[in-house]
Amino acid sequence: MKKRQNVTIKGTKEGLVLHLDDTCSYEELKRELDQKLSANSRTQDEKHLIPVKLEVGNRYISEAQQEELKNLIRQKKNFVVDGIVSNVITREYAERLMEENEVMTVSRIIRSGQVLEAPGDLLLIGDVNPGGTVIAGGNIFIMGTLKGIAHAGCFGNDQSVIAASSMKPSQLRISEFLNRAPDITQTTEKREMECAYIDENHQIIVDRLQVLIQLRPNLNRFEGGH
Amino acid sequence: MGEAIVITSGKGGVGKTTTSANIGTSLALQGKKVCLVDTDIGLRNLDVVMGLENRIIYDLVDVIEKRCKIHQALVKDKRFDGLLYLLPAAQTVDKSAVRPEQMKELITELKQDYDYIIIDCPAGIEQGFQNAIAGADQAIVVTTPEVSAVRDADRIIGLLEKQKDMESPKLVVNRIRSHMMKSGDMLDIDEITQHLSIELFGIVADDDEVIKASNHGEPIALNPNSKASIAYRNIARRILGESIPLQPLEEANKNVFTKIKKFFGVR
Numbered sequence: 001m002k003k004r005q006n007v008t009i010k011g012t013k014e015g016l017v018l019h020l021d022d023t024c025s026y027e028e029l030k031r032e033l034d035q036k037l038s039a040n041s042r043t044q045d046e047k048h049l050i051p052v053k054l055e056v057g058n059r060y061i062s063e064a065q066q067e068e069l070k071n072l073i074r075q076k077k078n079f080v081v082d083g084i085v086s087n088v089i090t091r092e093y094a095e096r097l098m099e100e101n102e103v104m105t106v107s108r109i110i111r112s113g114q115v116l117e118a119p120g121d122l123l124l125i126g127d128v129n130p131g132g133t134v135i136a137g138g139n140i141f142i143m144g145t146l147k148g149i150a151h152a153g154c155f156g157n158d159q160s161v162i163a164a165s166s167m168k169p170s171q172l173r174i175s176e177f178l179n180r181a182p183d184i185t186q187t188t189e190k191r192e193m194e195c196a197y198i199d200e201n202h203q204i205i206v207d208r209l210q211v212l213i214q215l216r217p218n219l220n221r222f223e224g225g226h
Numbered sequence: 227m228g229e230a231i232v233i234t235s236g237k238g239g240v241g242k243t244t245t246s247a248n249i250g251t252s253l254a255l256q257g258k259k260v261c262l263v264d265t266d267i268g269l270r271n272l273d274v275v276m277g278l279e280n281r282i283i284y285d286l287v288d289v290i291e292k293r294c295k296i297h298q299a300l301v302k303d304k305r306f307d308g309l310l311y312l313l314p315a316a317q318t319v320d321k322s323a324v325r326p327e328q329m330k331e332l333i334t335e336l337k338q339d340y341d342y343i344i345i346d347c348p349a350g351i352e353q354g355f356q357n358a359i360a361g362a363d364q365a366i367v368v369t370t371p372e373v374s375a376v377r378d379a380d381r382i383i384g385l386l387e388k389q390k391d392m393e394s395p396k397l398v399v400n401r402i403r404s405h406m407m408k409s410g411d412m413l414d415i416d417e418i419t420q421h422l423s424i425e426l427f428g429i430v431a432d433d434d435e436v437i438k439a440s441n442h443g444e445p446i447a448l449n450p451n452s453k454a455s456i457a458y459r460n461i462a463r464r465i466l467g468e469s470i471p472l473q474p475l476e477e478a479n480k481n482v483f484t485k486i487k488k489f490f491g492v493r
Binding site for chain 2: 109111112113114127129130131132
């Protein structure tokens, strides 16, 4: 009986797809991958890069291993790894994903010198006083007055927004962009039910809450309501 | 078992010591047994405000380092018949001479004999502050209607709220100048209480008499005619659990002519 192949190569419109078997050992897999690619490389003379996608099935590939596989493939002439698809993620990563997709609800006042951090979206019921800071990986919603600093999308999500019942921040930060309050503020101005977002010119804009419906349709998690 | 109340503010010069002296005096006037504790080690001045400077023999650090018994260090205020005592701060060492656990032990011991322990806290949020709040059951945050004082009060409240087994802090707004508040040049009371969102325990007007009295070593609370004195006495009564409405800042206009004008709606 012929030995089962651990590495199978498929050509698609987007480039090559390498199916890597998930039952053999990693070392075995690496050896076979090396052989297969070396054998093939002679037949290809094209100069442009061919994207390669790795499908590893139910095998967990650590970051170091990912790097190793990428290097192995990159050495073989004009292949470049486009992505690695695995059905398996670590528990840690899964928990982080869950946290990032969760809305953290906090009910308290963030006072001067205090910092509140949330991995995902943050719903704060209470004020952020001057000198206080709220930081979130996702969006920030404040039912109260924002008088301190709010930093949404702190891991680099430009789509994040900051919304507050009363918007009087000393500083707004979204992703790596920053906007501060004007030095002379009209205290009489009522800044109620407003939101901040990044527009196409990478400027932080503060506007009525209602504009978010058009600008960030993916804020919706609930479909329906007829 | 008595109750320990720390008087704190974060910012310096807002009137912590004056407030401590006057709340202590007012409580003693109400017949409570009170002990004032000055924790501003290195810079004592509660004894000066109380007019007890000359009678100090031992101080807080002597007690903590067991060089004397508590009752030896306590200075009795002769004006009150054994109701008011002061534990003065040391001047020869600094705040690092005392640890929070030692303070807690000391306050617990004092609570056996006194109805109220009023702890005067130093400015800042460092060791001195940590020492002062260590044994306290309750805190009164003093602020003035200035943005910087309110900002620091906010920070202090945040730190106090983290403290376990402490009631939520109470607010005293000191040095109010009603004419500036009316013209909008000073933060008004509503703005401050809304911002800090803690219970308001009292408002004290800025009064020249307060400075005069403290320079004479006589807390203003002893003078029943001053507005500030009434304010401090009201704070003391609120501590005792009475519910008293806040004193109006504006004195009722006694001028008959203005009353008539008001009656006819003329401004």
